[in-house]
Amino acid sequence: MDHVKSYFAKDNYIHRALLKAIALLCAAVTLFVSMPVVANATESTKQQLENAKKVKEQTQGELDDTKDDIAEMNEEKSSLQGQLNNLNNQLTEVSNNLESLEEQIGDKETEIENTLAELEAARDTEENQYASMKKRIQFMYEKQDNVLLGMIFGSSNFADFLNKNNYIEQLSAYDRRMFNEYVETRQLIEEKEAALEEEREQLEDYKVKEQAEQSRVSGLVSQTSGSIKQYANDISDAESKAQALEDQIKAQEADIKKLEAKLAEEMRMSKLARNSTWRNISEVTFAEGDRYLLANLIYCEAGSEPYDGKLAVGAVVINRVLSSVYPDTVVGVIYQNKQFSPASSGRLALALADGKASADCYKAADEAMKGYSNVGNCVYFRTPVPGLSGINIGGHVFY
Numbered sequence: 591m592d593h594v595k596s597y598f599a600k601d602n603y604i605h606r607a608l609l610k611a612i613a614l615l616c617a618a619v620t621l622f623v624s625m626p627v628v629a630n631a632t633e634s635t636k637q638q639l640e641n642a643k644k645v646k647e648q649t650q651g652e653l654d655d656t657k658d659d660i661a662e663m664n665e666e667k668s669s670l671q672g673q674l675n676n677l678n679n680q681l682t683e684v685s686n687n688l689e690s691l692e693e694q695i696g697d698k699e700t701e702i703e704n705t706l707a708e709l710e711a712a713r714d715t716e717e718n719q720y721a722s723m724k725k726r727i728q729f730m731y732e733k734q735d736n737v738l739l740g741m742i743f744g745s746s747n748f749a750d751f752l753n754k755n756n757y758i759e760q761l762s763a764y765d766r767r768m769f770n771e772y773v774e775t776r777q778l779i780e781e782k783e784a785a786l787e788e789e790r791e792q793l794e795d796y797k798v799k800e801q802a803e804q805s806r807v808s809g810l811v812s813q814t815s816g817s818i819k820q821y822a823n824d825i826s827d828a829e830s831k832a833q834a835l836e837d838q839i840k841a842q843e844a845d846i847k848k849l850e851a852k853l854a855e856e857m858r859m860s861k862l863a864r865n866s867t868w869r870n871i872s873e874v875t876f877a878e879g880d881r882y883l884l885a886n887l888i889y890c891e892a893g894s895e896p897y898d899g900k901l902a903v904g905a906v907v908i909n910r911v912l913s914s915v916y917p918d919t920v921v922g923v924i925y926q927n928k929q930f931s932p933a934s935s936g937r938l939a940l941a942l943a944d945g946k947a948s949a950d951c952y953k954a955a956d957e958a959m960k961g962y963s964n965v966g967n968c969v970y971f972r973t974p975v976p977g978l979s980g981i982n983i984g985g986h987v988f989y
Contacts, residue, residue, distance in 0.1 A: 656832045656835060671818060684800055688797065713776055869911075869914070871912065883924060885947035888904050891930070893946070908959060
């Protein structure tokens, strides 16, 4: 009897040892299989983080180039402003010259008017003197016998006669001399008028040249002002672009911080997963409604995917139920914060209300809930992105 008891005691010890060994082996296998899955997720986040940093570097480079452009445009604008100041000074000088010329021309025209008045008076005097002289000559010519007889008989003596004769000769010489003087005065005035007219024409020519210079400088002022305005607009646009790039960089830095936090969390989850165990499907008790909930989630996530894609989504949900890292119920996994977007966006609620799940969705849910997985122990899926490796089924990559 003791022998039998000893036999059974030994047998129970071997059985317990065997069960313990099997449990350790299962835990090791589960850890070995789950580690690459979490590692893939962490590597994906690292890749996203590197990509985000590269994008930020590109944006920073574009911002630096934009700031260089702004500096160059400000320098060019400053140079143009200096040119504009010089042109405005030239324009002021030309305008002052034109104003002075206008005054000189006005004075010259006044002087010409006065000279013309003098010339008119001289011509009248010359004509009057000429007419008087003509009359005296005509009188002496017509009345010379009477004049001569009058001088002879009217003279008291010969000396008086000679004096009267000399007076007539002096009067005649005086008339001729005054006439010649008037002629010379008129000629001088005419020469003065011609000189004044020539000076006025020269001033007019100079005025035309100054007006042309004024027009040229005014055109340059307008052109330079337009260029300065364009530079100001370009600088304003560039500054707006720079501000937008700075805001974009801030947003990218915020995204990088989120990715860094996500990476840290996934590394924490990775470490936790390495130290955790997975349940067997036989240990899971499904609640009423889990099948309906899972089928409709499969519809939302993979309704247009082939059947393998639907089954893979269902397998990911059940893998999380089996993992000690995630909630241990279908409801807990699906409604875990920020895990399945249809649950947070309201799409799942609409699908549940209308019963959108197809027969294939229910079939995939049934197979997944029996423990079948076509993606191994994958607990993540998403649309493919550069740097993310895993099992590609339809439009998703499972990892």
